[in-house]
Amino acid sequence: MTEIKDNDREIHLFRMRLTAVVVFVFICFGLLVARFVWLQVVQHSKYMAQAEDNRIALLPIVPNRGLILDRNGAVLARNYSAYTLEITPSKLQSNLESVIDELAKLVTIEAKDRKRFKRLLEESKNFASVPIRTRLTDEEVARFTAQRFRFPGVEVQARLFRQYPLGEVASHVIGYIGRINQSEANDLAGGDDAANYNGTDYIGKEGLEKSYERQLHGQTGYEEVERSAGGRAIRTLSRTEPTPGDNLILSVDIELQKVAEEAFGDFRGALVAIEPGTGDILAYVSRPGFDPNLFVDGIDAQSWNDLNTSLDRPLMNRPLSGTYPPGSTFKPFMALAALETGVRKADWGMHDPGFFMLGGHRFNDDKREGHGYIDMYRSIVVSCDSYYYSLGNQLGIQAIHDFMAPFGFGQITGIDLLHEQKGVLPSPDWKRERFKRNRAAQKWVGGDTISISIGNGFNSYTPLQMAHAVATLANDGVVMKPHLVKIVEDPVTHKRTLTVPTNSGRIPLKQENIDIVKRAMIGVTSDVSGTAYTIFRNAPYTVGGKTGTAQVVGLKGQKYNAAATPERLRDNALFIAFAPADHPRIALALVAENAGWGAGVAAPIAKKVLDYYLLGKKPGDKDKPVAPPPNPDAEPQSDPQTAAPVNPANKE
Numbered sequence: 001m002t003e004i005k006d007n008d009r010e011i012h013l014f015r016m017r018l019t020a021v022v023v024f025v026f027i028c029f030g031l032l033v034a035r036f037v038w039l040q041v042v043q044h045s046k047y048m049a050q051a052e053d054n055r056i057a058l059l060p061i062v063p064n065r066g067l068i069l070d071r072n073g074a075v076l077a078r079n080y081s082a083y084t085l086e087i088t089p090s091k092l093q094s095n096l097e098s099v100i101d102e103l104a105k106l107v108t109i110e111a112k113d114r115k116r117f118k119r120l121l122e123e124s125k126n127f128a129s130v131p132i133r134t135r136l137t138d139e140e141v142a143r144f145t146a147q148r149f150r151f152p153g154v155e156v157q158a159r160l161f162r163q164y165p166l167g168e169v170a171s172h173v174i175g176y177i178g179r180i181n182q183s184e185a186n187d188l189a190g191g192d193d194a195a196n197y198n199g200t201d202y203i204g205k206e207g208l209e210k211s212y213e214r215q216l217h218g219q220t221g222y223e224e225v226e227r228s229a230g231g232r233a234i235r236t237l238s239r240t241e242p243t244p245g246d247n248l249i250l251s252v253d254i255e256l257q258k259v260a261e262e263a264f265g266d267f268r269g270a271l272v273a274i275e276p277g278t279g280d281i282l283a284y285v286s287r288p289g290f291d292p293n294l295f296v297d298g299i300d301a302q303s304w305n306d307l308n309t310s311l312d313r314p315l316m317n318r319p320l321s322g323t324y325p326p327g328s329t330f331k332p333f334m335a336l337a338a339l340e341t342g343v344r345k346a347d348w349g350m351h352d353p354g355f356f357m358l359g360g361h362r363f364n365d366d367k368r369e370g371h372g373y374i375d376m377y378r379s380i381v382v383s384c385d386s387y388y389y390s391l392g393n394q395l396g397i398q399a400i401h402d403f404m405a406p407f408g409f410g411q412i413t414g415i416d417l418l419h420e421q422k423g424v425l426p427s428p429d430w431k432r433e434r435f436k437r438n439r440a441a442q443k444w445v446g447g448d449t450i451s452i453s454i455g456n457g458f459n460s461y462t463p464l465q466m467a468h469a470v471a472t473l474a475n476d477g478v479v480m481k482p483h484l485v486k487i488v489e490d491p492v493t494h495k496r497t498l499t500v501p502t503n504s505g506r507i508p509l510k511q512e513n514i515d516i517v518k519r520a521m522i523g524v525t526s527d528v529s530g531t532a533y534t535i536f537r538n539a540p541y542t543v544g545g546k547t548g549t550a551q552v553v554g555l556k557g558q559k560y561n562a563a564a565t566p567e568r569l570r571d572n573a574l575f576i577a578f579a580p581a582d583h584p585r586i587a588l589a590l591v592a593e594n595a596g597w598g599a600g601v602a603a604p605i606a607k608k609v610l611d612y613y614l615l616g617k618k619p620g621d622k623d624k625p626v627a628p629p630p631n632p633d634a635e636p637q638s639d640p641q642t643a644a645p646v647n648p649a650n651k652e
Contacts, residue, residue, distance in 0.1 A: 056237065057225045060199030063218030064160065064491075066245030068174055068208060070254040071280070071486060076174055077209070079160045083136040085144065086129035089121070091153030099151065100132065106147055107140040109133055116298045120179060129155065134297050162202070162296050168289040170257050172317045173250070173417075173484055175207015176292035196220050205295065207317075208248060208484060211418050215488055218245035249487040249496075251280030256613050260285045263608040263619065264592065267601065269572075270318035271590035272467035272482075273609060276578065279471070279480030279500050281415075282586060283609065286318040311568070319467075320415070323423045323460040324591050327548030327598065328383045329576045330455030332517050333469065334391060335376050337403040339513035343394050346516045349375040356389035358446050363389050380520035381530045383547065385454050392453025397444060400452060401427040406479075406507045407469040409461055415482050416499065423465055426458035456551060466576060466589035474544070474578035474587045476514055477507040518544050522581050532575070535603040541614050542581040545606070547598035548574035570594040575602035579610050586613050 068077035085107060092099055100117075103109060109132060117132045136144075141156055148154070162177050180188070180203050188197045197203075198220055204210035221242030226235050260271050260283045271285040294303050307315055316322065338344040354370035356363045365371070365385045371378070379387035392400065405411060410425025424430065428444040435441040451457025468482050481504045487496045521544035525536035531547040550572045573595040578587040588606060595601040611617040 059223045059225055061221035061223055061239075061242045062160065062199050062201075063220060063242035064244040065162065065177075066216040066218065066491065067247045068216075068250065069247065070250050070252050070257075072253065072255075073249075074254045076166060076170060076250070076254065077162060077164055080163055081158055081160055082134065083141050084131045084157050084159050085133040085136055085140075086131045086155055086157050087117075088129045088153045088155075093152050099154065103132065103144075103151065103154065106143045107133055107136060112300050115301065120298060129157070131159075131297075134159075134161070159201075164292045166254070167291045167293065169261065170252060170254065170284065171207075171289040171292050172286040172319070173207055173252060173257075173284050174292060175209040175211075176205055176295040177202045177209050178205045178295050179298060202296075207292075207417065208250075211416055212246075212248055212485065212488075215246040216248065219243035244491045247489040247491055248485050249489055250484055251275070251278075251282065251486040252284060252484060253282050253613070256609065257283045257285065259612040259618060260605075260609045261287060261289070263605040267592045267595050267605075268312055268318075269590065269592040269595070270322055270463040271588060271605070271609070272319050272464050273586055273588040273613070274467050274471040274480075274482055276471040276475035276584050276587050277478075277480070279482050280486055281482055281484050282613065283588075284319055284484060285590075286316070286320075286322075288312050288314040290314045317417070317419070318591075319463040320417055321419060321421045321462070322591075323421055323462055324572055324574070325457070325459045325550040326455040326461055326466055327550035327572070327574050328385075328455055329466065329470075329546045329548035329574050329589070329598075330453075330459065331380055331383065331388055332473070332521055332546050332576075333404060333407060333409075334388055334395075334400070334453060335380060335520065336473070336509070336513060336517045337395060337400060338376070338391055339516060340403065340509060341395065341399060343399075344376065344391065346376045349373055350387065350390065352384055352386045354386065356386045356393075356450070358389070358393060358450060361447060363447075363450050376516065377520045377523060378529075380517070380546065381523040381527050383531050388453045389450050392449050393446065395453075397427060397449045397452065400449070401425055407472055408465050408479075409469060411465070413464055413468050413482050415464060416485050420464070421462055423462050424458055424460040426452055431458070455548060463589055463591055466574075466591075467587065470576040470578060470589055471587040472507065473514070473517070474584040476511060477509040479504045479507065518581065521546055521578075525577075531599045532603045535599065535607050539607065539610070541579055541610070543577055543579040543610065544581045544584075545575060545577035545603070547603055548576070549596070549598050550574060552594065568594055571596055573598045573600065573602040575606045577606050577610065579614060586610065 065079055067075060067079075069075055085103065087096070087099070089096055100109060100114065113133055117130060120130050133140075136156065144151075144154075144156055148156075164171075164174060164176070179201055180197075184203055188194055188203075193214070196217070196219060200217070200220070204213040204216065209216065219242060222240045224237040224239070226237055256273070260273070264271075264285065264287045267287065269285075269287055271283060272281060273283040274281055290307055294300075294307075299307075339346065350373075352365060352367075352370040352372060352374045354365045354368050356365075363385075366383070370386065371382050371384045374382075374384045374387050376387075378384065404425055410423045412420055412422055414420075426448070431444050431448070432442045448457060452459055464482065471482070472479050481500050483500045485499050487498060489496050522542060524530040524547065525532045525539070525543040525545045527533060532543075532545050536543050536545070552569050552572060571594070573592040574590065575598050576587075576589045578584040586609075588609060590602055590605055592601050592605065608619045611619070
């Protein structure tokens with residue numbers, strides 16, 4: 001049977017199919033156009049930025065850190081460039097340990113390098129790269145560069161490093177820098193300088209490196225670089241130069257600093273020397289010290305353990321944080337308080353029987369048989385305790401406290417270092433607060449005042465405060481803020497700015513009273529009966545000084561015997577001085593821990609410092625100072641009921 005086709009129907013179906021295909025094609029094309037419009041028009045800015053980010057990189061340029069120099073231009077902290085081998089763990093294509101093992105075949109990687117790398121990796125999780133080796137040699141750089149294709153995520157970078165060319169000298173002044181840890185990174189991220197620290201790996205950790213971090217760091221620059229698809233730089237499109245950090249010109253004379261540090265020999269202790277008229281700190285000694293270069297690349301575990309566990313506490317900044325009873329160096333200020341308050345006149349005298357009685361308690365003088373007739377001049381020259389027991393009882397603790405505070409005792413000086421300790425200037429209010437959990441101990445008693453009067457008891461001051469006080473006395477009551485940085489210098493314009501241009505005020509003192517006390521302090525070094533006469537009798541300059549010896553522990557009625565006392569429980573030796581006496585150019589205070597008598601140990605150290613500063617004379621004898629047999633300035637041995645309490649803050 002023959003099938004008859006309906007041509008019209010076939011044509012109609014074909015046209016319908018063709019129309020459907022055309023419509024489908026147009027819909028697809030419309031969708032494609034719409035997508036193109038979405039990508040090219042609506043989302044143009046977004047994808048343009050992404051394309052530019054892939055093609056152009058904005059790289060930070062870390063500025064040169066400012067230099068630190070002494071007052072004469074000697075460089076104390078500087079920069080140098082070197083190559084480092086750095087790993088970015090997120091970019092590695094194989095196991096981290098295996099990568100390090102392979103790198104060790106090209107460059108020297110020791111066990112300590114691996115330990116430091118792991119520690120830095122833990123501390124620096126947000127950093128792009130972590131150094132596995134620093135200070136590569138040219139040969140090591142060449143070997144790695146030839147094999148770089150094998151190590152994606154590993155780069156050789158040129159970095160600036162900090163160097164302290166004098167090592168331990170003035171280490172507590174300069175401080176050191178170190179790699180930014182996570183806590184510091186978080187603080188920076190939340191601060192106003194977050195952008196300025198892009199690309200920065202190191203920050204000041206201690207000393208002036210920390211307190212002047214913002215000035216030393218400088219202003220970060222930026223470089224706009226075109227990169228290939230593989231991330232390699234092709235060409236530089238633009239560059240904003242970084243601004244170097246400011247240079248710090250210190251008030252410290254580094255040669256004087258060296259002499260002072262060497263003068264301590266094996267003794268622990270502190271010394272601060274100040275120019276009275278300006279507040280410039282000429283020498284700032286904390287012994288023992290440490291080498292700040294150890295911290296720059298990350299200190300190794302052994303060195304850190306040695307420093308951190310040493311009984312000598314080399315990391316402790318003694319002038320700033322160590323607190324000590326001033327001993328008899330407190331007496332000139334007590335004498336001045338007597339004159340200013342009218343409690344005593346300079347010619348008032350008494351017979352010293354060798355002790356002072358208060359409430360049935362006996363307070364012994366250093367000289368059992370007494371010093372005979374004592375007036376104010378002789379009380380300072382021979383360091384008579386009984387005179388000051390009596391004077392302290394007359395003045396009362398509140399008058400002593402109020403007079404001493406303006407001199408800076410127990411006050412923050414405001415020096416340009418962080419973590420300054422306040423110390424203790426005792427008062428009844430202070431004692432109530434100090435012993436608030438022990439009501440029986442809160443009451444101020446007469447024996448407390450007696451101990452305070454000779455610089456013992458609750459008295460506890462930093463060597464910086466003592467030096468500041470004697471500098472103010474030498475400067476006739478004009479107060480200058482002590483400072484280590486004298487000038488901040490702009491490295492570009494060379495503009496110099498003084499950090500302390502004017503005085504901080506004046507203590508209202510009568511010049512005649514100041515002169516009386518100064519004259520007595522001159523007698524300490526020039527009068528044949530003076531406690532420091534033997535040390536300074538041949539000095540070609542005139543010195544005002546005062547020796548001091550302070551107990552470290554209460555004797556509880558026992559007689560002090562240095563030979564039978566453990567070394568770290570022996571008395572501290574102290575000395576304060578200013579010279580030349582008629583126009584002081586230098587004032588100083590020092591403490592030699594557990595060294596014995598102020599006249600035997602502390603005064604000779606001071607003389608070496610004064611000899612160099614005033615005469616340019618360096619000591620030929622580098623040996624440890626030796627105390628002479630007699631004890632011209634020993635503190636009293638008190639009865640058990642009146643033994644001077646030991647300040648808990650002074651258990652160094």
